Amino acid sequence: MTISIWRYSHLALAVSSFLLLTLASVTGIVLSFQPISEKIQPYRSDRFNEINLAQSLPLLRKQYPGISELTVDANQFVQIKGSDADGKNLLALVDPETGRILGTPQPKSGFFEWVTALHRSLFLHETGRFFIGITAFLLLMIAVSGTILIIQRQRGLKRFFTRIVRNNFAQYYHVVLGRLSLIPIIIIALTGTYLSLARFGLISTPEFSNEIDFNEIKSEPVKSPDQFDVFRRVSLSEVQSVEFPFSEDPEDYYTLKLSDREITVNQITGEILGEVKYPAAVLLTNLSLDLHTGRTNAAWAVVLAVASANILFFIYSGFTITLKRRANRVKNKYTADESEFIILVGSENGSTFRFASAIHEQLVSSGKAAYVTEMDNYTAFPKATHMIVMTATYGLGNAPTNASRFETLLERNPQPQPVRFSVVGFGSHSYPDFCKYAFEVDNLFAKQQWAVPMLEIHTVNDKSPDEFSHWAANWSQHADVPLIVSAGLVTPRLHRPHALTVISKTTVSNAEEAFLIRMRPEKQLDFTSGDLLAIYPADDHRERLYSVGKVGNDVQLSVKLHVNGLGSEYLYGLQLGETIDARIDSNAHFHFPENAGTVVMISNGTGIAPFLGMIDQQPVYTDCHLYCGFRNEASFALYKNALDRNLADKKLSSLHVAFSREGEKQYVRDLLARDEAFLMDVLSREGVIMLCGSLSMQNNVVALLEEICQKHLEKSVSYFQSRSQVLMDCY
Amino acid sequence: MSDLIKTVLVFMVLTFARPASSIAQTAGTSKYKCMIQMTNYMGEGAYIVVSLINPKNAYDKTLYVMGQDKKWYNSLKEWHKFQSKKPVNISAITGASVTGGDRSVNVLEIESAKINAGYKLRFESAVEDKNYYVKDLEIPLTTEALSGKSEGTGFIRYVRFSPN
Numbered sequence: 001m002t003i004s005i006w007r008y009s010h011l012a013l014a015v016s017s018f019l020l021l022t023l024a025s026v027t028g029i030v031l032s033f034q035p036i037s038e039k040i041q042p043y044r045s046d047r048f049n050e051i052n053l054a055q056s057l058p059l060l061r062k063q064y065p066g067i068s069e070l071t072v073d074a075n076q077f078v079q080i081k082g083s084d085a086d087g088k089n090l091l092a093l094v095d096p097e098t099g100r101i102l103g104t105p106q107p108k109s110g111f112f113e114w115v116t117a118l119h120r121s122l123f124l125h126e127t128g129r130f131f132i133g134i135t136a137f138l139l140l141m142i143a144v145s146g147t148i149l150i151i152q153r154q155r156g157l158k159r160f161f162t163r164i165v166r167n168n169f170a171q172y173y174h175v176v177l178g179r180l181s182l183i184p185i186i187i188i189a190l191t192g193t194y195l196s197l198a199r200f201g202l203i204s205t206p207e208f209s210n211e212i213d214f215n216e217i218k219s220e221p222v223k224s225p226d227q228f229d230v231f232r233r234v235s236l237s238e239v240q241s242v243e244f245p246f247s248e249d250p251e252d253y254y255t256l257k258l259s260d261r262e263i264t265v266n267q268i269t270g271e272i273l274g275e276v277k278y279p280a281a282v283l284l285t286n287l288s289l290d291l292h293t294g295r296t297n298a299a300w301a302v303v304l305a306v307a308s309a310n311i312l313f314f315i316y317s318g319f320t321i322t323l324k325r326r327a328n329r330v331k332n333k334y335t336a337d338e339s340e341f342i343i344l345v346g347s348e349n350g351s352t353f354r355f356a357s358a359i360h361e362q363l364v365s366s367g368k369a370a371y372v373t374e375m376d377n378y379t380a381f382p383k384a385t386h387m388i389v390m391t392a393t394y395g396l397g398n399a400p401t402n403a404s405r406f407e408t409l410l411e412r413n414p415q416p417q418p419v420r421f422s423v424v425g426f427g428s429h430s431y432p433d434f435c436k437y438a439f440e441v442d443n444l445f446a447k448q449q450w451a452v453p454m455l456e457i458h459t460v461n462d463k464s465p466d467e468f469s470h471w472a473a474n475w476s477q478h479a480d481v482p483l484i485v486s487a488g489l490v491t492p493r494l495h496r497p498h499a500l501t502v503i504s505k506t507t508v509s510n511a512e513e514a515f516l517i518r519m520r521p522e523k524q525l526d527f528t529s530g531d532l533l534a535i536y537p538a539d540d541h542r543e544r545l546y547s548v549g550k551v552g553n554d555v556q557l558s559v560k561l562h563v564n565g566l567g568s569e570y571l572y573g574l575q576l577g578e579t580i581d582a583r584i585d586s587n588a589h590f591h592f593p594e595n596a597g598t599v600v601m602i603s604n605g606t607g608i609a610p611f612l613g614m615i616d617q618q619p620v621y622t623d624c625h626l627y628c629g630f631r632n633e634a635s636f637a638l639y640k641n642a643l644d645r646n647l648a649d650k651k652l653s654s655l656h657v658a659f660s661r662e663g664e665k666q667y668v669r670d671l672l673a674r675d676e677a678f679l680m681d682v683l684s685r686e687g688v689i690m691l692c693g694s695l696s697m698q699n700n701v702v703a704l705l706e707e708i709c710q711k712h713l714e715k716s717v718s719y720f721q722s723r724s725q726v727l728m729d730c731y
Numbered sequence: 732m733s734d735l736i737k738t739v740l741v742f743m744v745l746t747f748a749r750p751a752s753s754i755a756q757t758a759g760t761s762k763y764k765c766m767i768q769m770t771n772y773m774g775e776g777a778y779i780v781v782s783l784i785n786p787k788n789a790y791d792k793t794l795y796v797m798g799q800d801k802k803w804y805n806s807l808k809e810w811h812k813f814q815s816k817k818p819v820n821i822s823a824i825t826g827a828s829v830t831g832g833d834r835s836v837n838v839l840e841i842e843s844a845k846i847n848a849g850y851k852l853r854f855e856s857a858v859e860d861k862n863y864y865v866k867d868l869e870i871p872l873t874t875e876a877l878s879g880k881s882e883g884t885g886f887i888r889y890v891r892f893s894p895n
Contacts, residue, residue, distance in 0.1 A: 068836030087762040
């Protein structure tokens with residue numbers, strides 16, 4: 001698969017160039033301040049753009065008879081050179097219209113000169129320039145491979161700028177900033193490469209020169225220079241430099257070096273003696289210099305500085321991502337040939353390896369010969385009795401990078417003895433095609449003669465340690481191998497930075513009823529409804545996550561009290577005013593959508609918690625509809641007052657409640673089936689449907705949606721999921 | 732002649748002799764406008780030094796330096812030896828380096844006594860990572876040479892003078 005080629009190139013290019021790239025970025029940031037510091041000097045004439053040469057040159061030559069040259073720099077400062085009345089060398093910045101001296105050109109800042117030399121040649125002259133040139137080219141390649149990776153990640157060019165699923169800080173911002181600064185970085189890299197190529201003569205610049213036929217030079221009719229046509233036509237803003245005639249002799253002439261051509265002008269008659277256009281290579285070099293240095297535009301210089309700073313961030317975040325992946329690799333104690341337990345891993349970014357190595361370690365420590373490898377290393381394992389496949393899914397149900405050849409290898413290498421297998425799929429419900437590749441692998445195994453199914457396929461959502469432990473316990477029972485996968489092995493985070501104080505709590509009369517608990521963060525906290533609150537009730541590895549609603553600035557949870565429920569009993573036992581340490585994780589895929597027209601919220605039981613907060617956070621007249629399911633009127637009573645207030649405030653447009661044990665004994669699915677036309681209308685108008693509650697409710701609702709989407713819109717639910725129009729957060 | 736006339740005469744002589752003697756002092760140097768036209772080479776700006784060479788073929792005086800960054804001065808090997816042995820402040824006679832195809836016009840101040848006296852003008856040039864020409868151009872310091880055009884052999888295409 002091509003993904004691996006691009007990813008490996010992206011990494012290989014980055015590794016091979018990061019030292020020089022760091023240096024070039026840091027010096028680049030410093031250098032971007034050069035144009036800014038120059039442009040704030042007061043030497044630019046306000047009327048610069050309106051002046052032509054006829055207004056300026058004759059006047060300057062009259063005031064400074066010894067003038068030999070006029071130059072216009074990138075800041076549009078006009079500088080003249082020549083000799084003054086005493087015959088001394090003269091160098092000054094002047095007002096091109098009045099000839100008034102504005103100042104003397106300052107010698108270039110030694111500091112910037114030093115940084116420039118470092119930036120383009122590392123103080124190593126030609127050798128240094130060569131390496132910097134290569135670095136610029138590598139940066140270009142990194143940018144190109146990065147673009148392709150983003151396109152593949154976002155599944156299509158059209159979706160290039162749509163939302164990115166957030167995994168962790170480094171990865172998320174690597175992609176987010178990558179998209180933003182892509183264009184400036186490509187420009188920096190491209191112009192840098194071009195300048196190096198031009199410097200080393202790899203881009204041929206044809207020789208050009210103004211040939212003058214001195215026999216043709218006329219000395220009449222005599223014209224006053226301010227009447228010269230060419231002077232009146234050329235404005236000062238087009239000029240790079242003007243060489244004044246060396247003497248009064250008719251054979252000495254004006255040379256006008258303009259931005260795109262060079263013109264020579266007879267100083268007596270004003271006739272054009274010669275005109276040459278610069279070759280394209282020269283114009284491109286100038287353009288590259290303008291774009292690479294920002295010398296003509298201070299705003300662009302700022303953009304360049306920001307882009308350079310971004311490169312530094314990419315180096316940092318890129319290596320963080322890579323090191324994380326590396327850390328997940330497993331060291332094998334036994335060889336493939338002598339191992340009884342074979343663990344095959346299919347992983348896009350390496351995170352699945354953490355789970356595989358947890359199992360591997362346990363097996364080895366209990367004296368079993370076990371072997372972990374990538375799915376693409378599948379071969380005949382002569383001593384194998386058990387095979388465990390742990391795989392993620394990439395993109396639209398494709399195989400991850402290191403499992404691309406697995407299907408072929410499996411067909412080609414049948415195992416000589418029966419082997420019991422179990423497949424664990426890793427994925428996230430926030431992506432469409434949840435664990436699709438794992439299902440495919442399970443089917444492939446089922447077709448093999450030698451393969452004996454041991455467990456049903458098991459899926460793990462969002463790396464859930466609970467779901468994984470569940471599989472591990474099950475597998476260890478069937479395989480008769482003791483296996484204790486403590487959640488700590490697979491959840492290294494026990495970080496609890498946020499202190500929360502209980503400010504209110506409802507009471508329950510029976511177990512299995514729900515209660516509302518409200519907690520106030522001690523410090524200002526940036527969170528929103530739909531985020532997850534992680535608590536550690538027993539102060540150990542066991543983590544419990546709750547979907548939060550933000551009401552005012554408080555965290556509100558809706559929790560069902562279970563008998564012996566670790567999290568629920570802990571929360572219910574908290575006293576008013578008691579403070580706990582916890583952590584709020586951003587859960588961006590389940591935030592209230594921005595700019596969606598209509599939002600339909602679907603919940604059962606305590607799944608209503610995030611919606612209570614979301615509705616409360618909305619301004620009035622939000623087109624928001626809530627479908628919720630409860631056991632009976634009594635269990636809904638807890639939320640009734642708040643929702644009635646929301647209806648009255650017009651924050652909620654409609655409320656539909658299903659009771660499963662009372663009255664019509666309906667489920668939320670039945671209400672949705674009733675309003676089928678409305679739901680399809682919402683989806684076709686780019687509205688959003690959000691689901692929160694139990695997994696069985698999710699399965700029911702998704703099955704219904706699938707059916708009606710196919711019927712009315714001829715599309716699958718996954719189509720809307722991939723466009724963030726169906727959002728789910730179920731447990 | 733009456734005493735009065737004598738006194739007037741002495742006075743007049745004294746009056747005119749004073750400026751005459753000061754003219755004689757400044758007349759010791761002459762200024763020439765010197766234009767260096769470069770060939771169309773590709774690459775960095777050339778560093779060029781104009782020096783006065785005495786009849787024994789040794790450096791006498793630095794007249795003008797094109798190129799401001801001291802770190803490149805050692806690329807003008809011979810002149811650099813002379814300048815390091817007897818460092819002279821050249822900041823007043825230093826200008827920008829000259830790129831291929833460009834020209835540079837500068838004022839040279841030469842002691843009049845050295846013209847037509849066996850002295851020479853040497854134009855020494857060097858370009859970063861390219862060649863170094865000790866005598867890109869060397870011309871006898873004569874009135875004739877100072878009114879004409881002389882061809883260079885390295886980065887310099889030609890040099891022209893005109894009295895200032």
